Amino acid sequence: MDSTMVEPPNKKVKVVNSEEVLVDRFCDPQKPQVVTFQDVSAAAYKIKGGIQKTPCLKSQMSSTFDMKIYFKKEFLQYTGSFKERGARYTLLMLTQEQKKAGVIAASAGNHALALSYHGQDLGIPVTVVMPVIAPLMKIQNCRKYGATVHIKGANLSESRIHAMKMGQEEKLLYINGYDHPHILAGQGTMGLEIVEQVPDLDACIIPVGGGGLIAGAALAIKNLRPNVAIYGVESEKCPSFTRAMEANKPVYTETHSTLADGLAVPTVGVNAFATAHSLIDKMIVVREENIALSILRLLELEKAVVEGAGATGLAAVVEGLVPELQGKKVVIALCGGNIDTTALGRVIERGLAVDGRLVRFVVQVSDRPGGIAELTKLMAGLGVSIKDIFHERAWIKTDIFSVQVKVVCETRDAEHSEELHQAIKSKYSSYTWGPRT
Numbered sequence: 001m002d003s004t005m006v007e008p009p010n011k012k013v014k015v016v017n018s019e020e021v022l023v024d025r026f027c028d029p030q031k032p033q034v035v036t037f038q039d040v041s042a043a044a045y046k047i048k049g050g051i052q053k054t055p056c057l058k059s060q061m062s063s064t065f066d067m068k069i070y071f072k073k074e075f076l077q078y079t080g081s082f083k084e085r086g087a088r089y090t091l092l093m094l095t096q097e098q099k100k101a102g103v104i105a106a107s108a109g110n111h112a113l114a115l116s117y118h119g120q121d122l123g124i125p126v127t128v129v130m131p132v133i134a135p136l137m138k139i140q141n142c143r144k145y146g147a148t149v150h151i152k153g154a155n156l157s158e159s160r161i162h163a164m165k166m167g168q169e170e171k172l173l174y175i176n177g178y179d180h181p182h183i184l185a186g187q188g189t190m191g192l193e194i195v196e197q198v199p200d201l202d203a204c205i206i207p208v209g210g211g212g213l214i215a216g217a218a219l220a221i222k223n224l225r226p227n228v229a230i231y232g233v234e235s236e237k238c239p240s241f242t243r244a245m246e247a248n249k250p251v252y253t254e255t256h257s258t259l260a261d262g263l264a265v266p267t268v269g270v271n272a273f274a275t276a277h278s279l280i281d282k283m284i285v286v287r288e289e290n291i292a293l294s295i296l297r298l299l300e301l302e303k304a305v306v307e308g309a310g311a312t313g314l315a316a317v318v319e320g321l322v323p324e325l326q327g328k329k330v331v332i333a334l335c336g337g338n339i340d341t342t343a344l345g346r347v348i349e350r351g352l353a354v355d356g357r358l359v360r361f362v363v364q365v366s367d368r369p370g371g372i373a374e375l376t377k378l379m380a381g382l383g384v385s386i387k388d389i390f391h392e393r394a395w396i397k398t399d400i401f402s403v404q405v406k407v408v409c410e411t412r413d414a415e416h417s418e419e420l421h422q423a424i425k426s427k428y429s430s431y432t433w434g435p436r437t
């Protein structure tokens, strides 16, 4: 691995939309770098003391899924994600000159937080360029950790172009959060810990964005335990590593808004792909609704606040996409916990709906006194709790003595919802059941 970090950091240019943009020389598609096990071991030695060795404990969910599930709780790192491992190692590997000058990165979240915090801890100036869509809390926390924050770019790709340019002008080293070789080596230390904490594991499930985490962790695990199966998981909204595996090289993949925002990387890292592709046994693509459900399960059963990207590994189990792992000892990386409170509220509601515990229906009831009371009495009798109720007269064309009532209510489980459904069906002739009402 090329570990020298001398100026100038970004010499090459490529043309994008007839504009010349700088190429990160550490992540050059013409010269991908394959990280080695020795690099990961060196990183582990260097970052020890500056990073949490997070717990990797057996989960309550093991019996539900007939699998010995262990969660590697990376959301317990100080800034809430595994990104600190690679960030700290990369900062520690800078030359003295570079440490003085500082570094720059483009990130909407966890990489920015990790670099800002460890930069402050090590006395290295950090500049982060965040897209306008970056959550306010993350922007404020980066500033709290002493970073210079620029809000530039409609999305991460645009922020990256700004950051590379600014880095060149101000002689700051640009650090790619999922593909710089030192980032990969740092992330690999999670794999070393997993093998130490669960020595007889059969498989490890890892969420994949740009591929840095799976590259480093798979390298560590496969070197120490060649028979352990490595599973990568992505959201259906951004399956870029799956596409790269199919094409046998990183390829641009359209991404869409996803709960797993940390995984929304359209083209995976060239070094990450070169390092990881031969070590991954299976790539899995999960549905968004199962990411929401996994966040809910982790809250309720593990008392863990995990963000969408961090819960994607569990979603593969929840969706039933790994039947071959039944009865096996499986480590799932819960790699981040930075979810906005407002987003968490929405996700909980979505998870409850997917789980059949939040129900919506529209029913036509009598407009005479007591018509709505009859409906609410029926629901109360079944122990169903009403969250929202809304009634409208004007839109019913057929019967002026009827009123349409729209209800959102909470039930205990899917079976309880079905009980309510049957009760509504037998009492009312006109109703519509389900989320599209």
Ligand SMILES: Cc1ncc(COP(=O)(O)O)c(C=O)c1O
Residues within 6 Å of the ligand: 081, 110, 111, 177, 178, 207, 208, 209, 210, 211, 212, 213, 214, 262, 263, 265, 307, 309, 310, 335, 336, 337
């Ligand atoms: C919480 C979380 N999990 C997983 C990932 C994926 O990591 P990588 O981009 O190294 O594949 C990210 C990336 O930002 C993340 O924030």
